[in-house]
Amino acid sequence: MIRFAWVRILSRKLISITILLAFIGLYTLIPLGFQSTKEIKLAVNHSVEEYGRGTYDILVRPSSTRTDVEKKLGMIEENYIGDGGGGISISDWEQIKRNPDIELAAPVASLGYFSGKRMSIELPVLKEPTRFSWQFYTSDGIHKYPIDQKEELYYFDGSVPGNIQYIDASYPNSLTGVAMTVLMPFNYYLLAAIDVESESKLTGIDYSELDKEINDIEFKEVRESLGNPPVIKVIQRHDINIPLYMTVKTDRIDVDLGEYQEKLGLMKDDSLLMGYEKPEKMEQVINELSKAKVLDNREYNLDLSKFQKPFEGTAVKIGEDFSISETDRFMSDQDTSIYYIASKINYKINENNLEVPILEDGPPPIYKTVNKKGISAYQSQKVPFIIEQVGEFSPNKDTNQLASSPLGIYSTTESKSLDGKVVQSTIFPGSFIPTPASGITTLEAAEMVKGQKPIDAIRIKVAGINKYNVDAQEKIEQVAIDLLKSGYEVDIVAGSSFKQMRLDVEGLGQILEPWTTLGVAQELSENWNHMSVISFILFSLFGFLWLYSRVTFEKKALYKEDELLYLLGWKRKFIFLRNCLEQFIIITIGYVVSIILFTLFKQDAFPYLLSSLLWFLTVVMVCLLFLRNGSGNKTRIMEYKKVPAIIHYKEFILPTILVLFISIILLIIQISNLGYSIEKAKETTLGQFTMDETLIIQISIIVITVLLSYLAVSESITALLQYRAKEFSMYHIIGWTKGRILIHFSKEISLWSGVPIVLGVLLGSLILFGMNVSYSWIFISILISIGILSIAIVVTTITKLKPFSKG
Known part of the structure; x- marks a missing residue:
């Protein structure tokens, strides 16, 4: 019996080889497809577990503080704490941190924009009388903006050390002394308050200098002169430098020192500064000097950015060559009791982009509502507080560039224009850039400025979590629910990642800014889990239908031969055994080849097990289908009025229709869901990393799906052509040309293959709509899938029909 099989x-080598290749594809490609989806899921889960959790897990804020952008887009700015209005008291925070499931609760409060000491710039002593005129500028990285008005100073020849002869046209709004000094303009920086202990644990930064005692004699004298106001001790961030520039123009003028001393009623050795005691005469002199003849002039552009620290700047001097260097000789202005608070930006949401309108057309333009607070030391001898810088801090670099748990006050990630220019905040409050805190103070200072509920946010780390897996997610969610019930605004930040947000900023154009997308890790896991389930169902159904159609074709092809053997005296059980043995030999060879291929590819146990299961199911299906009573071609009594060939060969065509139906659904869903998942993943750093880790596997899934679909369609059409071989030979004998035979058969195929393809497209599209896949990817996947199956049908029809059309 085995020899007979x-x-x-061997007697029908071409058919046997075709069937064998099909089974090799079945036993190899389907397990590899399942393995690929399994590996993707494992890779995604590994990425999420290892990198999905950032510095903390839950962000707690006062109720009703969630912005429209957060509600609609699920994203927050990196430095979201800035411009917060408070709403959580210190006692509220202490109650939250008593929860045993909370390992750490670090509060933070935004106090507003404060200015520290203004330091001096010493102008150079030149060899000839000179009119100095200068203008300060700031910049957002794209445009420069002037600060205050242009100022002038007139330097006279004849100066000696300790008595430099000059007249400052801006007096009394300037400081005069033994050197020609210019005060840097007021620069305003964001000040935030923290709890030193919890913030140190959260960030690993040393804030101990906030406990430092202030022993500076000059500061004590200034404080006494202002009525001993409370002191807000600040540690400034050492790497923050807001753009500050100075343009200096020098006009060499023809003036005589003695002449102007005489005009001011001064003696020869008197300082010109004594002339300020006679305001009317000084005003006349300044007016005359402004019209003095200019012999020659020069202009210098100086970058002061690196010397301008947030709360304790550096005094500098300008050399005769107009180079800048630090100096120990300085003058300062300690008027630090004026500050500004700003509103949140009123973003206009345009699809997934944000528009940022100008509220006040500068210069520079202002994008927030800004309100002035505090009292100037020049207006009152009693101020509410005084700022004193007592140290510096340096935030740690975030080594996890995949997950984002924004601390709200430290991020210095760059915002850029589309042409790559770095965009920065200016020295004025009201920039659209979410600036980091340039200074840190205590919660006690926050209460002094903002009242009893100064805290804007509490960053919470949940206890007992080592990896960001399903159990960890559930625990974090439970803690978040408990906090939500307490009336807070709660966001799960664990599993978030970075995304480049496109802002359409009025006056600047489109700006790319890093934001944090909430819940990315969960979304990635859910997307790939859904993909695994869908792939499993579709691959299983596809394999079952393919096996069914294959064995059905073979049974139909053997019908006449079986009936002849029966007439020759063979018993039905021997005919059944012969048919099954033939199929068993082919499918077993295909199975063995697949095992060899898995060994060569060094696969793990999963493909071996699945291939073995498929082999067993194939054996069972062969037995069941050959046991089932079937009939040959029934003699027709009545003609088929419509599509006779399709109706007559329906037992062959129906399995092929089912294969096509599943193939088109499988292709559409695989291509669109993978493409859409890749597109979504690339929006965030964690998603990008996951995509990079799984890209080869994702491509292999598409390739496997395409190969399986092509094999199924090709094998189905081949079997149908083999069964109709005599029919096509007859067409050739009666005079039909190859072209006519091809057109005749193509019409049939177009009709019965078009229906399942259309139905498959509709069902596949509905499934994708339910998965919220974008319309563009659905459309692309439909075009690609139809193209692949159409090519498979056309190529198979043309190549397989050739031998049958020759007679």
């Missing part, structure tokens, strides 16, 4: 297999 072997003889028949």
Whole structure:
């Protein structure tokens, strides 16, 4: 019996090889497809577990503080704490941190924009009388903006050390002394308050200098002169430098020192500064000097950015060559009791982009509502507080560039224009850039400025979590629910990642700014889990239908031969055994080849097990289908009025229709869901990393799906052509040309293949709509899938029909 089966297999080599290749594809490609989806899921889960959790897990804020952008887009700015209005008291925070499931609760409060000491710039002593005129500028990285008005100073020849002869036209709004000094303009920086202990644990930064005692004699004298107001001790961030520039123009003028001393009623050795005691005469002199003849002039552009620290700047001097260097000789202005608070930006949401309108057309333009607070030391001898810088801090670099748990006050990630220019905040409050805190103070100072509920946010780390897996997510969610019930605004930040947000900023154009997308890790896991389930169902259904159609074709092809053997005296059980043995030999060879291929590819146990299961199911299906009573071609009594060939060969065509139906659904869903998942993943750093880790596997899934679909369609059409071989030979004998035979058969195929393809497209599209896949990817996947199956049908029809159309 076995020899008889072997003889028949070898006698029809072409058909046997085709069937064998199909089964090799079945036993190899389907397990590899399942393995690929399994590996993707494992890779995604590994990425999420290892990198999905950032510095903390939950962000707690006062109720009703969630912005429209957060509600609609699920994103927050990196430095979201800035411009907060408070709403959580210190006692509220202490109650939250008593929860045993909370390992750490670090509060933070935004106090507003404060200015520290203004330091001096010493102008150079030149060899000839000179009119100095200068203008300060700031910049947002794209445009420069002037600060205050242009100022002038007139330097006279004849100066000696300790008595430099000059007249400052801006007096009394300037400081005069033994050197020609210019005060840097007021620069305003964001000040935030923290709890030193919890913030140190959260960030690893040393804030101990906030406990430092202030022993500076000059500061004590200034404080006494202002009525001993409370002191807000600040540690400034050492790497923050807001753009500050100075343009200096020098006009060499023809003036005589003695002449102007005489005009001011001064003696020869008197300082010109004594002339300020006679305001009317000084005003006349300044007016005359402004019209003095200019012999020559020069202009210098100086960058002061690196010397301008947030709360304790550096005094500098300008050399005769107009180079800048630090100096120990300085003058300062300690008027630090004026500050500004700003509103949140009123973003206009345009699809997934944000528009940022100008509220006040500068210069520079202002994008927030800004309100002035505090009392100037020049207006009152009693101020509410005084700022004193007592140290510096340096935030740690975030080594996890995949997950984002924004601390709200430290991020210095760059905002850029589309042409790559770095965009920065200016020295004025009201920039659209979410600036980091330039100074840190205590919660006690926050209460002094903002009242009893100064805290804007509490960053919470949940206890007992080592990896960001399903159990960890559930625990974090439970803690978040408990906090939500207490009336807070709660966001799960664990599993978030970075995304480049496109801002359409009025006056600047489109700006790319890093934001944090909430819940990215969960979304990635859910997307790939859904993909695994869908792939499993579709691959399983596809394999079952393919097997069913394959064995059905073979049974139909053997019908006449079986009936002849029966007439020759063979018993039905021997005919059944012969048919099954032939199929068993082919499918077993295909199975063995697949095992060899898995060994060569060094696969793990999963493909071996699945291939073995498929082999077993194939054996069972072969037995069941050959046991089932079937009939040959029934003699027709009445003609088929419509599509006769399709109706007559329906037992062959129906399995092929089912294969096509599943193939088109499988292709559409695989291509669109993978493409859409890749597109979504690339929006965030964690998603990008996951995509990079799984890209080869994702491509292999598409390739496997395409190969399986092509094999299924090709094998189905081949079997149908083999069964109709005599029919096509007859067409050739009666005079039909190859072209006519091809057109005739193509019309049939177009009709019965078009229906399942259309139905498959509709069902596949509905499934994708339910998965919220974008319309563009659905459309692309439909075009690609139809193209692949159409090519498979056309190529198979043309190549397989050739031998049958020759007679």
